[in-house]
Amino acid sequence: MAATQLVNPDLVKERQNAAFSPEHLTYFLYGGPEKTKRKRFLQNLVIEGVKKLGVKQYATVSREEQYEQALQKYAYLVDTERQLGITNSTDKALLHEAVFPCESFPYILQYAAFINPFTMLASEEQKAKWLPLMKNFRLVGTYAQTEMGHGSFLRGLETTATYDPSTQEFVLHSPTISSIKYWPAGLGKTANACIVMAQLITKGHNYGMHAFLLQIRDLDTHQPLSGITVGDIGSKFGLSANDNGFLKMDNVRIPRNNMLMRHSRVLPDGTYIEPKNDRLMYGGMTSIRTDVVGVASRRLCIAVTIAIRYSAVRRQSEIEPGAGEVQVLDFQTQQYRLFPQLAAAYATTFASTTISAFYRTVSPHIERGDLQELPMLHALSAGLKAYTSWTCADGVEVCRLACGGHGYSEASGLPKAYVDTTAACTYEGENYVLILQTARYLMKCCRMLAEGEQVPEVMDFLRPSTSETSRLDARLVMGDLIQAFAHRAARMTRDAAQSMQTSIVKGENPGQAWNSNSVQLVAAAKAFTELHVVRVFAEAVETMRGSLRHVMESLWRLFAVNNIVSSLGDFLVDGYLSTQQVSLLEPAQRDLLKELRPDAVSLVDALDFPDGVLDSALGRWDGQVYEALYDYSLRSKLNEKQVLDAYLKHQRPFMESQWKKHAASAVTSRL
Numbered sequence: 001m002a003a004t005q006l007v008n009p010d011l012v013k014e015r016q017n018a019a020f021s022p023e024h025l026t027y028f029l030y031g032g033p034e035k036t037k038r039k040r041f042l043q044n045l046v047i048e049g050v051k052k053l054g055v056k057q058y059a060t061v062s063r064e065e066q067y068e069q070a071l072q073k074y075a076y077l078v079d080t081e082r083q084l085g086i087t088n089s090t091d092k093a094l095l096h097e098a099v100f101p102c103e104s105f106p107y108i109l110q111y112a113a114f115i116n117p118f119t120m121l122a123s124e125e126q127k128a129k130w131l132p133l134m135k136n137f138r139l140v141g142t143y144a145q146t147e148m149g150h151g152s153f154l155r156g157l158e159t160t161a162t163y164d165p166s167t168q169e170f171v172l173h174s175p176t177i178s179s180i181k182y183w184p185a186g187l188g189k190t191a192n193a194c195i196v197m198a199q200l201i202t203k204g205h206n207y208g209m210h211a212f213l214l215q216i217r218d219l220d221t222h223q224p225l226s227g228i229t230v231g232d233i234g235s236k237f238g239l240s241a242n243d244n245g246f247l248k249m250d251n252v253r254i255p256r257n258n259m260l261m262r263h264s265r266v267l268p269d270g271t272y273i274e275p276k277n278d279r280l281m282y283g284g285m286t287s288i289r290t291d292v293v294g295v296a297s298r299r300l301c302i303a304v305t306i307a308i309r310y311s312a313v314r315r316q317s318e319i320e321p322g323a324g325e326v327q328v329l330d331f332q333t334q335q336y337r338l339f340p341q342l343a344a345a346y347a348t349t350f351a352s353t354t355i356s357a358f359y360r361t362v363s364p365h366i367e368r369g370d371l372q373e374l375p376m377l378h379a380l381s382a383g384l385k386a387y388t389s390w391t392c393a394d395g396v397e398v399c400r401l402a403c404g405g406h407g408y409s410e411a412s413g414l415p416k417a418y419v420d421t422t423a424a425c426t427y428e429g430e431n432y433v434l435i436l437q438t439a440r441y442l443m444k445c446c447r448m449l450a451e452g453e454q455v456p457e458v459m460d461f462l463r464p465s466t467s468e469t470s471r472l473d474a475r476l477v478m479g480d481l482i483q484a485f486a487h488r489a490a491r492m493t494r495d496a497a498q499s500m501q502t503s504i505v506k507g508e509n510p511g512q513a514w515n516s517n518s519v520q521l522v523a524a525a526k527a528f529t530e531l532h533v534v535r536v537f538a539e540a541v542e543t544m545r546g547s548l549r550h551v552m553e554s555l556w557r558l559f560a561v562n563n564i565v566s567s568l569g570d571f572l573v574d575g576y577l578s579t580q581q582v583s584l585l586e587p588a589q590r591d592l593l594k595e596l597r598p599d600a601v602s603l604v605d606a607l608d609f610p611d612g613v614l615d616s617a618l619g620r621w622d623g624q625v626y627e628a629l630y631d632y633s634l635r636s637k638l639n640e641k642q643v644l645d646a647y648l649k650h651q652r653p654f655m656e657s658q659w660k661k662h663a664a665s666a667v668t669s670r671l
């Protein structure tokens with residue numbers, strides 16, 4: 001930040017009072033001083049670059065303008081990446097974040113869900129032929145899986161790809177209105193190709209969902225090709241700059257070789273060759289789910305930065321009558337709302353780092369055909385995607401409400417962050433549907449343990465424990481807190497397995513038993529995922545030292561205690577925690593709020609978001625919030641003219657009709 005920048009004195013004081021060095025925490029988060037320096041260089045470079053493009057602030061323009069600006073900004077981004085020779089995914093993610101702060105953009109799936117699943121599902125020859133076209137944007141694509149009638153239940157997809165051996169082509173067809181592809185990002189106006197997921201039919205047999213590469217628009221005129229009806233689905237709750245689209249295929253013929261044939265194949269005569277494992281078809285979704293953990297967590301980090309900085313600047317009301325107005329961050333209720341979000345922001349950040357690392361470790365094994373770790377990766381990525389998007393969407397909304405009236409203004413940046421984060425609860429697998437996949441894995445592990453089989457190390461918590469009561473005391477030892485989460489997850493998983501068994505004994509079939517116990521199964525899977533998050537956060541903290549370790553341990557404790565307090569029943573029901581132990585928790589929570597108060601601003605500063613990424617009048621580093629808010633309002637489109645045409649067209653005639661009707665006082669232009 002510029003040393004000469006005029007900074008709000010309350011923020012100056014907050015920064016002087018911190019007990020730790022936020023810079024050290026920033027280094028920890030971004031991989032050291034050099035990488036932090038690079039992060040800052042890259043983000044500041046493109047923030048300045050975007051300013052020069054002359055684009056207007058997101059919140060002040062229409063949907064059509066947002067779309068157009070997003071195309072303009074993306075072209076600039078790719079140009080910059082090429083000029084700088086950037087190829088690694090961290091640098092790319094940082095640049096994206098700075099150019100599209102909490103904003104979607106039409107090409108969002110080009111890599112995440114076009115090139116990546118293509119790479120996983122295509123044969124070597126197919127990759128050689130098409131990847132260069134994709135990487136050079138000759139083909140702009142998306143992932144067209146969801147249909148109007150089916151999103152979660154993929155076996156229910158209706159789009160067909162029927163093989164015609166006489167021409168060696170597949171015929172892609174949308175047989176019903178409910179089979180129209182609906183929602184794919186960038187499909188409406190931007191993509192000229194897509195991966196279509198369709199039921200593969202050959203020799204009269206349906207082999208289930210498979211992936212096909214389909215060109216939908218002419219590569220030069222961009223007009224839809226024959227048999228293709230395609231368009232934008234219309235305005236949504238958010239993600240306005242994205243043209244989520246619909247696609248209807250009317251007996252569209254594509255060459256046999258457009259079926260992605262790495263795992264399964266159709267020979268020229270129509271013979272079907274099976275994949276080693278039909279779950280490999282779902283690989284693309286697993287990859288995005290791990291990314292979504294990161295996306296959601298970054299949104300909460302942004303929201304909490306905005307809300308805590310603003311709460312340090314905002315003065316309202318007195319605590320002691322006559323002693324002057326206080327920073328709203330001094331109210332215990334404000335700390336009680338915001339500090340758990342701060343803790344969750346860090347917890348989900350570490351969860352994101354570890355699931356990405358796990359994905360990177362496991363995917364080469366899967367590539368080689370070793371599928372041993374696939375079930376664990378699926379269970380963990382599905383659970384974390386659900387847990388993190390829920391936690392972060394709820395957390396962003398808490399931050400928004402904690403900013404009072406100004407949190408309701410788009411100028412705060414918080415509505416934009418919220419609509420973006422809550423979308424992640426639905427896309428890439430509706431959260432309940434996904435967390436039930438985690439539960440399915442838990443049930444499987446219970447069965448394996450009962451049969452004396454080995455389970456992965458992370459599932460060891462399911463082994464019967466010797467201790468049925470907790471050792472937790474006023475010191476809140478980390479190990480005791482973690483043990484409480486482990487005990488809860490194990491108990492809830494075993495209870496859910498037992499309930500399933502009881503349902504089956506009562507005569508329910510496995511599907512009915514699953515449904516009758518699904519609320520319990522979801523709770524168990526959430527408990528397991530929370531245990532995982534608590535653990536990875538603790539592991540990160542344990543590598544820290546000195547004052548940083550001290551403050552981060554307190555933040556970790558707040559995360560742990562807050563989560564226990566908010567689902568106390570889970571810990572009390574079998575007597576694992578005694579009422580005496582529970583009585584320690586709420587006072588401890590209040591003490592932690594007090595302890596963290598002096599470090600709160602520095603803890604959000606350490607997240608190191610430049611103002612360009614926060615895009616918020618309230619969260620600015622310099623705390624000059626009122627100037628920024630006023631400036632934002634002056635730029636409102638409604639203020640472009642003093643008297644709007646709408647006044648002459650509707651307001652004045654309406655007012656005249658009213659005063660004439662009631663034969664009111666003489667017409668006057670001034671009171």
Ligand SMILES: CCCCCCCCCCCCCCCCCCCCCC(=O)SCCNC(=O)CCNC(=O)[C@H](O)C(C)(C)COP(=O)(O)OP(=O)(O)OC[C@H]1O[C@@H](n2cnc3c(N)ncnc32)[C@H](O)[C@@H]1OP(=O)(O)O
Nearest residue numbers: 093112151152153154279282286291294295378427428429
């Ligand atoms: C410093 C850094 C700073 C920056 C950091 C920032 C970093 C990031 C920056 C990067 C930017 C990126 C931006 C991204 C933005 C995204 C945009 C939006 C994209 C939205 C795209 C979409 O929205 S796209 C559509 C997604 N639509 C679904 O998601 C459907 C859900 N629905 C199903 O997914 C199936 O329908 C469902 C339920 C499994 C049942 O499927 P089913 O009926 O076949 O399955 P069953 O339940 O019977 O299960 C049968 C057996 O399959 C097993 N299994 C199932 N799935 C498996 C799997 N994936 N892998 C392995 N195994 C799997 C299961 O575990 C069973 O195994 P077993 O039998 O052994 O128990």
Ligand SMILES: Cc1cc2nc3c(=O)[nH]c(=O)nc-3n(C[C@H](O)[C@H](O)[C@H](O)COP(=O)(O)OP(=O)(O)OC[C@H]3O[C@@H](n4cnc5c(N)ncnc54)[C@H](O)[C@@H]3O)c2cc1C
Nearest residue numbers: 143144145146150151152183184185423427428429430432
């Ligand atoms: C912003 C956004 C972007 C998207 N982008 C894409 C994209 O690029 N490509 C693409 O193909 N799709 C995309 N989608 C679609 C998205 O993947 C689906 O909406 C999502 O998978 C949920 O499916 P659904 O809409 O059919 O919900 P439904 O399955 O109809 O869900 C409705 C309700 O039923 C419940 N339910 C359904 N099945 C079960 C079950 N088995 N057990 C318990 N409860 C169940 C759900 O929990 C939910 O509460 C996008 C969606 C959004 C909102």
